[in-house]
Amino acid sequence: DTEVTQTPKHLVMGMTNKKSLKCEQHMGHRAMYWYKQKAKKPPELMFVYSYEKLSINESVPSRFSPECPNSSLLNLHLHALQPEDSALYLCASSQITSSGNTIYFGEGSWLTVV
Amino acid sequence: AQTVTQSQPEMSVQEAETVTLSCTYDTSESDYYLFWYKQPPSRQMILVIRQEAYKQQNATENRFSVNFQKAAKSFSLKISDSQLGDAAMYFCAYRSGRDDKIIFGKGTRLHILP
Numbered sequence: 033d034t035e036v037t038q039t040p041k042h043l044v045m046g047m048t049n050k051k052s053l054k055c056e057q058h059m060g061h062r063a064m065y066w067y068k069q070k071a072k073k074p075p076e077l078m079f080v081y082s083y084e085k086l087s088i089n090e091s092v093p094s095r096f097s098p099e100c101p102n103s104s105l106l107n108l109h110l111h112a113l114q115p116e117d118s119a120l121y122l123c124a125s126s127q128i129t130s131s132g133n134t135i136y137f138g139e140g141s142w143l144t145v146v
Numbered sequence: 147a148q149t150v151t152q153s154q155p156e157m158s159v160q161e162a163e164t165v166t167l168s169c170t171y172d173t174s175e176s177d178y179y180l181f182w183y184k185q186p187p188s189r190q191m192i193l194v195i196r197q198e199a200y201k202q203q204n205a206t207e208n209r210f211s212v213n214f215q216k217a218a219k220s221f222s223l224k225i226s227d228s229q230l231g232d233a234a235m236y237f238c239a240y241r242s243g244r245d246d247k248i249i250f251g252k253g254t255r256l257h258i259l260p
Contacts, residue, residue: 072166126246139190
């Protein structure tokens with residue numbers, strides 16, 4: 033089973049709202065990722081968690097706040113977003129680094145900021 | 147820094163024909179992994195095929211195969227017997243053996259003509 037589950041699939045939020053995107057995997061993967069993808073562009077890496085610790089933050093604005101409560105869950109907390117933050121947010125997971133393991137993606141969460 | 151280049155923004159192929167998508171990359175590392183991902187209109191990123199740099203043999207997965215030319219830093223994807231369901235955006239991706247990042251090319255949109 034190579035499933036990464038993301039909720040919600042669609043989210044519309046105002047610029048003053050606080051919301052969260054959730055991601056779950058039960059493959060025993062110890063690396064989890066958040067990517068942002070705009071239309072007709074490749075995914076852009078935002079954050080990487082390795083063994084539940086933040087290992088990579090690609091200079092993402094603080095209005096995006098990741099959280100990894102346990103090895104199966106990854107959240108992305110959203111606050112005071114801008115309309116240009118509207119995008120597809122992809123969660124992914126893989127076995128830990130140094131072995132080039134495949135990264136498996138969820139179906140994504142479509143975010144619209146109004 | 148590593149880079150991945152896909153020089154064909156769009157391609158079309160007749161159903162049942164063969165098509166090759168190009169990808170080149172730049173790296174100074176010797177330990178790395180290469181992937182082709184498919185992203186259909188549903189937007190989920192699906193792994194098509196992967197190649198370990200230390201393996202000389204080209205990877206194959208059913209109708210999908212790669213031509214991996216390590217010295218030339220080229221990693222093309224061949225799709226045989228193209229089917230309507232192959233229509234998607236295809237991303238070439240690079241993963242270092244040292245860290246958790248995966249770097250994507252800009253993608254090639256593949257159209258299948260009935």
